[in-house]
Amino acid sequence: MQVVKQQTELAKLIRARRSIKKGYNNKMVTEETVTELLEGAIWAPTHGMRQPWRFIFVGENQKQDFAKKIASTYPEERQANREDYLNEPNAILVVIMEEGENQKKQDENFGATACMIQNFQLLAWEQQLGVVWKTNPHIYDPNVEKILDVQENERIIGFLHMGFFDEQPEKKDRIPVADKFTTFQVG
Known part of the structure; x- marks a missing residue:
């Protein structure tokens, strides 16, 4: 049988979606x-229907103060650069995830949140x-977590x-699936 x-x-x-980093x-x-967009994106698969995400929207009216606060967590010589960087997009959506109580639930929550982000990107496109989706060092900074009121379990x-x-x-080509695909062999 040949697949059409x-x-x-x-x-x-x-295949058309791209990450838009500037411009x-x-x-x-x-x-x-x-x-x-989030109303559609949250229909991502989520283990146990935990829906482990929450969001903080930073719009045009909040962006300068937000950028200044987040940039202040960097060494002084990098603050101006980070402030400019955070002011470049028109808006920012901070995605916060509830951590799982064990590694399995942690992985499931991350997988669900990543799927939700992909849905969001496709709907936005x-x-x-x-x-x-940016994962700069500041997302791991306890000072940034404090600024954003990230809870202990998030x-x-x-x-x-x-x-x-x-x-x-x-478009940037992808590595062909054939180069990354094998079939399990008993043996």
């Missing part, structure tokens, strides 16, 4: 847009909203930098 290779709209969307235009990313998974864009980055 037809690309569905979803398959096309998955944002001036169109505002609103809290309403982000919450609407449909609206020409660029997103990149951790920051990343900052999603967001912005509308005019130019799409070029």
Whole structure:
């Protein structure tokens, strides 16, 4: 039996999506847009229906103060650079995850949160909203956790930098599945 290779709209969307790291235009990313995207994104698979995520939205009106506070956790010689960096996107969504009580639940919660982030990125892409998942050193900094009121049983998974864009980055090829695929052999 030969499989016919037809690309569905979803398959096309998955292959078209890019991480948008810079080159944002001036169109505002609103809290309403982000919450609407999250309403769809949270339908990610989640073990035990734990839905271990929560979010902090940093919009245009909060961005400068936010960037200054987060940058202040860096050594003085890096603060201006980090502040500029955090002011570059039009908005930021901080994703915080509830930690699991053991390694299995920790891994399950991270997997669910990563799936939710992928859903968010795909839904955003449909609206020409660029997103990149950032895991800079500050997400592991206890001072940043304190600024963001991250609880003892939580951790920051990343900052999603967001912005509308005019130019799409070029596609970067993936390693073919055949190069990474094997079949288990009894033996």
